[in-house]
Amino acid sequence: MSTRDKIVRRWATAVTANTHVPMQADEFHQRLAGLLDDLLDALTSDPFTPDPAFLCGVRLVEMHCGTTESIRSTMDSLGAGLATMPELAGLPRRTERIFSTLGALTAGYSEATRQSTFIQQEAVHRASLTALGDVHRKLRDVSAELDEVLNGCSTGVALIKEDGRFIRANAAFREVLGYEPKELAERTLFGVVPPEDAGLFRSLLAGGTRHFERKQQLIGKDQQVSWTRLTLSRPRQAGFVIVFEDRTELELLQSRVNHMALHDMLTGLPNRQYFTTRLETALARGVTLCQLDIDGFAAITRGLGRQVGDNVLMHVAQRLQAAVAADDTMVARFGADEFAVLMPTTEPEMIVRHVQEALRQPIEVAGHHIVLSASIGVVNAVGTNPADALDAAELALARAQRLGPGQWSLFGPQDRERAIATAVLPTALQTGQVTVQYQPLHRFPGKQKIGYDAQLSWGSLSHWDCLGRAESWLLRTVCSAGPNLPVHIGVNSPDPGEVEQIAAEAGRELDRLCLSVRGGDGLLPLADTGVGLEIRDFDLTDLAFLEALPIKAVRLDRRMRHPGALTTKALRHVLAVVRSAGASVIVDGLPTWHDAERWRDLGADIVAVAQAGR
Incomplete structure (x- = not known):
């Protein structure tokens, strides 16, 4: 054929x-x-x-x-x-x-x-000329406002007040909803849209929106649901016009090209393709590029539903546009809860402040007041290509997310180095490039060596950077080839069964292995294995674990290395309580023995000193 x-x-x-x-x-x-x-x-x-x-x-x-x-x-x-x-x-x-x-x-x-x-x-x-004569005479007396609405639309049209009440609606509009004129007069716009959309339209009417267009569900008589293409406009101060357009196929084809290819269908924002095109043009002059993710957005959609999540995204899009409104800026949605902002070179702190302020107020959707924060990655770029600029913004965003919700980060060369190292870490593990460094632990008094800290080391990656992909490898290496003295290993979320299996296969006794973990529900399953336990980043909320579980040691957070007078006074009492419970107090990362002696006076009895091996 x-x-x-x-x-x-x-x-x-x-x-x-x-x-x-x-x-x-x-x-x-x-x-x-x-x-x-x-x-x-x-x-x-x-x-x-x-x-x-x-x-x-x-x-x-x-x-x-x-x-x-x-x-x-x-x-x-x-x-x-x-x-x-x-x-x-x-x-x-x-x-x-x-x-x-x-x-x-x-x-x-x-x-x-x-x-x-x-x-x-x-x-x-011709057939109804006589019958329509009176109608034509009356139509000539209809107000200019009604003419303005009806002459511009070929389908359903309604005029509403700022409080959502219907002033007038044509027959096509009433037919969509199935209401008689008197019935419609008793209702508001907020009563004919789904409940989760009512807050959005209240905001649009209260804010004096000049134009808004979207695919919209309407709830008619007997709860009949209809899908329409709704256009909301405000031609005069007296009220708003709602139009259900019946577009020609040529207009639909043009809309498909302009919006499906270059715009996000939910929010109406430019998509990644459109954003990249604008970025390529602007890079010659220098730009500030922000990429942001809404923190915890998946929990919103799981808990409140996809429709609520979509409404939240539309609110976020509107707020971001208002926060950076200017002819030479662009806000885009890259997908899911990921947005981007492009503007001429700007102080990063200023644009981050504008974005954070835009998201500060709670969003009301379907009766819920939703508080949002965003992780933000920022890069200042000039003369590079769009792909490199977008990659840099994404790496900065990843660093901000590691810092916690609501944080931001400015791209630096170390971000790219870390990303490259993280990508090839599995290969480095297989080829033996990753090493385990053993830092001696000394006990007061006498400074006798009583064990080691095991630390992963490779390239520019820290122990904690490597741990995500190398935790099991580290346990096997220590159990099979580590020193005979007890070895303390900082881990995130070890599987108790795997710990027992690795130790048994390597023939290492569990009392010569001490896992350093944060306090939490994961301590009890680990305690049942018999492995030594140390609470990392210890604070007062962890005291209860000292009473309930056989905790060998606690390790102070490094942010407490230089305590003030009040903190020092409190530490003496807290550390005395820890030791009275039978647990040791470990302080690591000390540069000299002089620093170690000062911590011994505060109540520490095990230290890791950088100069210990010199």
Whole structure:
């Protein structure tokens, strides 16, 4: 079967799937084939003119293919099929000719449809001229405000007040909802949209929004749900106009190109492709680029539902746009809860402050007041390529997320070095490039060596950077080849069963292994294995674990290395309580023995000193 026949068959199948065509299949195929040949003649004409395609659109309507579904199917079939025809291979400016030809086809379709509608209206007009005489006289007295609304719309139209009450609605609007005029007068806009959307529309009306457009559900009489394309505008101060547009296929095609290709469908913001194009242009002058993630957004969608999550994202989009509103800025949605902001080179602290302030106030959605924060990565870039700038912003965002919710980070060269090292860490583990360093632990009095701290080391990565992918490897290495003295290992969330298995396979006694973990529910399963336990980053909330579990030691947070007078006084008492419970107090990262002696006076009895091995 030739390419031409395949396109015709696909075209005919698509059209007849949703539209009744009153002719035999063979005849319909032949007439479509004739239209395709005429389109090919127009495409290959020299000089090129798309005018013959206009008549093809007219003939398509004459073949009773004048429905919305027919023209959509025609555009989909020809848009994909024409580019594959061998007759057009090598044709100069082929894509431009195809778009022009399909545009002329759509114009012919629209004109033929308009003429058909006009003829029907004329027939109705002649038949009811006498009955409509009084109506025409009354319509001339209708206010200019109603004319402004109705003359601009061909479908459902309603005028509402700022409090959401309906002032006037046409028959098409009432038909969508199924209400009689008196019934509709007793309702508000907030009562005909889903409850989770009511807060959004209250905000739009209260804020004096000039224009808003989205795909919208309406809840009509008897809870009947209808999907519409809603446009909210404010032509005058007296109220708002709601319009349910019935667009032509050409407008739908243009909307598809402009918004599906370049905009996020939920928020209306530019998408990554559009953002990258703008970024490429702006980089020559220098830009500040922010990439941000909404903290804990997955918990919102899991707990309150996807619809609430979508409304939160729309609120975030509006707030970000308001926070950085200027002609030379852009806010985009990259996907899920990830947004980006682009502006000329700016002080990072200033743009972060604007973004954080925009998200500070709670968002009301479906009766819930939702408090948000965002992790933000910032990069100042000039003269580079868009991919490198976006990568840098993403790396800065990753560092901000490691710092915790609501934090931000400015990109530095170390971010890229860390990302590269993290990516190749599994290979380094397999090839033996990662090493374990053993830092001696000494006990007061006497400074006798009583064990070691095991620390991962590779390249620019810290122990904690490596631990995510190397925790099991570290346990196996220490158990099989570590010193005979007890070894303390800082871990995140070890599996008790795996710890027992690794120690048993290596023949290491569990009392010569001490796991350094943060206080929490994970301590009890580990205690049941018999492995030594140390509470890392110890604070007062961990005292209860000293009473309930066999804790060997606690290790103070390094942020307490230089306590003030009040903290020093409190530490003496707290550490005395720890020792009275039978646990040792470990202080690591001390530069000299002089520092260690000072901590011994405060109550520490085990120290790790950098100069101990010198």
